[in-house]
Amino acid sequence: MKCEALEGDFQAGKAELDSTVASLRSNLNRFRVVESRVVDFDDDGATPALYIDCACVQDGTNLRCRQYVVPRRQRAFRISFWAPADRFGAYTREFDRILG
Numbered sequence: 001m002k003c004e005a006l007e008g009d010f011q012a013g014k015a016e017l018d019s020t021v022a023s024l025r026s027n028l029n030r031f032r033v034v035e036s037r038v039v040d041f042d043d044d045g046a047t048p049a050l051y052i053d054c055a056c057v058q059d060g061t062n063l064r065c066r067q068y069v070v071p072r073r074q075r076a077f078r079i080s081f082w083a084p085a086d087r088f089g090a091y092t093r094e095f096d097r098i099l100g
Contacts, residue, residue: 001079001080001081001082001095001098002078002079002080002082003077003078003079003080004077004078004080005075005076005077006069006075006076006077006078007074007075008074008075008076009074010069010071010075010076011071012038012048012049012050012069012070012071013038013048014038016050016069017036017037017038017050017052020050020052020069021033021036021052024052024054024056028054028056028058029056029057029058030055030056030057031054031055031056032054032055032056033052033053033054034053034054034055034064035051035052035053036050036051036052036053036054037050037051038050038051039051039068041068041070047070047071048071049068049069049070049071050067050068050069051066051067051068052065052066052067052069053065053066053067054067055085061084062084062085062086063082063083063084063085064082064083064084064085064088065080065081065082066080066081066092066095067079067080067081068099079099081095081098
C-alpha cells in the first residue's frame, strides 16, 4: 500500500480521470485498465474521487493495482494498493478494511 499527497488544485471528474489513466499508461509497462470511473469516496457522496483498477508488468512480475485519487483542499491524496496479479484477490478484503 502506498499513500501520496499531490499538491495543487485538483478536481475529480472525467477529464482528470482520463489524464490520470494516460499518465499511468505512459509510465507503466504493459499497462491495462480493468476499470476506471469517478466514485463517491465517502458514504454521504460528498467526496468524489477517481478509482482506477489496473494491471501492469514491473521487473518481470505481473502486478495488479487499485488506486483512489481523493481531492482535498489544494491537494489530492493518491492511495494505491499493489499486489502480484495472481494473489490480488486474496488481499482485496484487507485493502477494503484499510480504506474504510
